[in-house]
Structure formats: structure tokens, C-alpha cells
Amino acid sequence: MARKPQSRGKCQYCGEETAKGGMTKHLVKCEKRAQAIQTADAGKKPEETIWHVRVQDAYGKDFWLDIEMRGSATLEKLDAYLRAIWLECCGHLSKFTVGGWSGYDVGKSRRADDVFAEEIALLHLYDFGTTSETEIQVVGSRQGKATTKHPIALMARNNMPEKACQECGKPAAYLCMECLIEGDEEGDWFLCEEHAEDHPHTEYGEPVALVNSPRLGMCGYEGPAEPPY
Ligand SMILES: [Zn+2]
Ligand SMILES: [Zn+2]
Ligand SMILES: [Zn+2]
Ligand SMILES: [Zn+2]
Numbered sequence: 001m002a003r004k005p006q007s008r009g010k011c012q013y014c015g016e017e018t019a020k021g022g023m024t025k026h027l028v029k030c031e032k033r034a035q036a037i038q039t040a041d042a043g044k045k046p047e048e049t050i051w052h053v054r055v056q057d058a059y060g061k062d063f064w065l066d067i068e069m070r071g072s073a074t075l076e077k078l079d080a081y082l083r084a085i086w087l088e089c090c091g092h093l094s095k096f097t098v099g100g101w102s103g104y105d106v107g108k109s110r111r112a113d114d115v116f117a118e119e120i121a122l123l124h125l126y127d128f129g130t131t132s133e134t135e136i137q138v139v140g141s142r143q144g145k146a147t148t149k150h151p152i153a154l155m156a157r158n159n160m161p162e163k164a165c166q167e168c169g170k171p172a173a174y175l176c177m178e179c180l181i182e183g184d185e186e187g188d189w190f191l192c193e194e195h196a197e198d199h200p201h202t203e204y205g206e207p208v209a210l211v212n213s214p215r216l217g218m219c220g221y222e223g224p225a226e227p228p229y
Helices: 020-029 031-041 075-087 112-118 177-182 193-197
Strands: 008-011 017-019 048-057 064-070 094-098 104-106 121-126 132-144 152-158
Touching: 008 020, 017 020, 020 048, 020 064, 020 152, 031 132, 048 112, 064 075, 075 094, 075 112, 075 121, 075 132, 075 152
Parallel strands: none
Antiparallel strands: 008 017, 008 152, 048 064, 048 132, 064 152, 094 104, 094 121, 121 132
8 A cells, every 4th residue: 555645734934845744844944934033032022932832633643733832821822722723613621631531631821831841742632522632742942032922823734635525536625524424434525516516415514615624524613724813
């Protein structure tokens, strides 16, 4: 079997695309990012530790983000960010843990500096029924100033995974919840524009437009999967 090509993503500073495994290296040498940091460091914001964090879905590794988080920011801010860009469907409960369900909880009021000094890997759980599990991994840190006025800055994001229509193999734009829940074949729930139109299933509503989030197809999630700032 051919190996699945590695997920690719885009640097938010310069627009360059790299494989998931090459993005950390790119961010270190990205000139546009270096300029943004230089400009920030010349400004009036307080200097602090800025954490580089890789976020990825625990089961869909094609969904990943590289973010910078201010050391003074609380996990509450990270929770809000994850909800906005990937997770929010109906205001479910969420928590940060070390070790998941069998591990221990890390309070959302704690600051990145305190938490990441002790733990470099957290698991975020959203919705305690149909749970989305998100891995939070510290990649590194820098001393300096934040490049935006926000607690979190998006540095890189995965490109939307390409899916093929189950009918014709053309690029898919929708998924059918009924095929996903009741179908037998793994992955046979994606549809192109044309085949979404005459698809017969309505048990769980019309086909859902694909968005760049690992929560699509879980609970009532429909996007928009946009960063909050
Ligand atoms: Zn770049
Ligand atoms: Zn929900
Ligand atoms: Zn099709
Ligand atoms: Zn269907």
C-alpha cells in the first residue's frame, strides 16, 4: 500500500507551504516572522516568555496548528481559541488534562508560564459525550514580546485534507452524516458538489459542507472553523 503523503500546512506570516514535519524548522528561519518579532520587540508591550505550541487532533493527525501563546495568558484563552477554530458546536463542557480521562485535570485559570514550566504535553477534552481530544505539545519558547495584541497568535495551520467523492472520486465538498453513522465502508461518506445534490439520505439532514476542523461529523458540528482573531 502506498504511504499516505504527509499533511501540508501554510505559514501564516509568509504563506509558504511545508509538510507538517517541516513547519517548525520553517518558522525558525521564516524572514517574515523574524520581522514581525523584531517589530514587536521594538514596541511597548511587556517582555515575557512566548510559548510555541503544536496543537493536533488526537485521532486526525492531518489537523494541526502551530500557535504562539503568551506566558501570561491563561488556559481559558487557549480553550476559547480551540473552540472557535475547531470545536464549538453546542457549548459543551471542556477541560485540560495531563494523561486524559485517567490522568489529572489542569485548571483553566492557570497561566501558560506556570503550566508549561511543569508539563509539556496536555490533552484537551471537549464534550464529555462525543469527545474531541486535542493534543497540546510545547515545541519551544522565546523571550520577547507578543507579535499581536491577543493572547494567542496563529503561526501555521494545516491545509484542508483532500477527500474524494464516494461516487465519482472527484474532490469532495460535503459529507453525509447518514453514510458516516450507518455506512459500512470506512471513508465512504464524502460527496462532490454534484453528487451531494442528488444524494438520497436525509435522516440526519442534508449533506454538511466540509470545513477545516477535526470535529466535523461529530455531534452537530458544522463550522465555521475560523480563527477568532
Ligand atoms: Zn513563513
Ligand atoms: Zn454539540
Ligand atoms: Zn461525485
Ligand atoms: Zn448518505
